[in-house]
Amino acid sequence: MNETRYRILDAIAEEPVSGPELAASLGVSRTAVWKHIEALREAGFSIESDGGYRLTGVPEYGGPAIELGLDAPFTVEYHDSLPSTNARARELAEAGETDRVVVANEQTGGRGRLDREWASPPGGIWCSVLCRPALPPAHVPVLTLAAAVAAVETAREAGVDAGIKWPNDVLVPTEDGEEKLVGILTEMEGEADRVSWVVVGIGVNVRSEGLPAGGTGLLAHTDDLDRRAFVQRLLERFDALRGEPETVLSMWREHALTLGKRVRIETPGGEVVGEAVDVEFPGSLVVETDEGTRRVHAGDCEHLRPV
Numbered sequence: 001m002n003e004t005r006y007r008i009l010d011a012i013a014e015e016p017v018s019g020p021e022l023a024a025s026l027g028v029s030r031t032a033v034w035k036h037i038e039a040l041r042e043a044g045f046s047i048e049s050d051g052g053y054r055l056t057g058v059p060e061y062g063g064p065a066i067e068l069g070l071d072a073p074f075t076v077e078y079h080d081s082l083p084s085t086n087a088r089a090r091e092l093a094e095a096g097e098t099d100r101v102v103v104a105n106e107q108t109g110g111r112g113r114l115d116r117e118w119a120s121p122p123g124g125i126w127c128s129v130l131c132r133p134a135l136p137p138a139h140v141p142v143l144t145l146a147a148a149v150a151a152v153e154t155a156r157e158a159g160v161d162a163g164i165k166w167p168n169d170v171l172v173p174t175e176d177g178e179e180k181l182v183g184i185l186t187e188m189e190g191e192a193d194r195v196s197w198v199v200v201g202i203g204v205n206v207r208s209e210g211l212p213a214g215g216t217g218l219l220a221h222t223d224d225l226d227r228r229a230f231v232q233r234l235l236e237r238f239d240a241l242r243g244e245p246e247t248v249l250s251m252w253r254e255h256a257l258t259l260g261k262r263v264r265i266e267t268p269g270g271e272v273v274g275e276a277v278d279v280e281f282p283g284s285l286v287v288e289t290d291e292g293t294r295r296v297h298a299g300d301c302e303h304l305r306p307v
């Protein structure tokens with residue numbers, strides 16, 4: 001959001017402030033203040049003007065609403081509908097942007113891992129974070145783990161008992177298995193020694209309608225969901241974790257559903273079956289197999305029933 005608008009909202013959040021006072025404190029004309037107030041009203045903010053301007057309501061969702069009160073250095077771009085927030089974030093990356101978040105209410109061409117489609121009905125939380133970390137490409141998986149940790153902790157704070165399946169699915173355990181709540185798709189571009197940009201796309205199901213079998217939404221597990229606050233906390237957690245790989249790994253272990261389970265992993269080099277015993281930097285799963293210890297860097301993981 002425009003810096004001046006942000007400062008106006010901040011100033012009028014607690015008590016009424018007159019147009020001339022705002023103009024003086026911001027160093028702009030009274031006409032400029034009036035124009036900013038009108039623009040904020042158009043963006044959905046309720047602002048009374050009796051005895052000074054006062055903020056009386058914030059839009060339920062959207063870019064300015066997410067940015068207001070967000071304790072992380074991201075600019076948020078909101079769309080009611082987009083083919084894919086990852087695709088839009090890639091466009092922003094190609095235009096040289098960084099620390100941008102693209103949020104959509106609905107995606108019409110949502111993309112998942114391994115070239116799969118990702119169902120993204122209206123009312124879900126579909127967002128992509130664009131950043132330019134000082135990392136070699138080989139270390140980027142730790143950012144994906146950071147997003148999974150941020151998502152699982154935010155879901156738990158919202159009252160949903162979720163855990164992580166390696167590498168980065170957030171699932172809700174059920175009586176006869178698990179249902180998928182969150183998926184993460186990380187894309188990047190860079191040289192051998194340093195990435196140019198990374199887009200971390202996070203899809204959090206909210207309603208269960210319109211999801212494929214095996215999917216679940218936050219509202220199936222809690223009645224009390226504030227999407228705006230959910231996205232804010234998710235972004236703040238991701239921001240705090242993105243420079244802390246050791247913390248990411250220890251928190252990932254704490255929330256893991258995979259560790260201690262028998263797993264089958266489809267890797268590009270074939271199938272690995274055994275007990276998942278640990279995760280190592282930058283996100284490899286350590287599996288004890290009949291043939292010895294294997295470290296798996298990428299693949300599709302399935303939790304198996306104990307033998």
Ligand code: BTN
Nearest residue numbers: 084086111112113183184201203
């Ligand atoms: C998966 O296959 O589990 C990953 C799914 C990732 C979906 C998210 S929704 C926001 C972002 N935009 C996309 O097109 N995909 C990711």
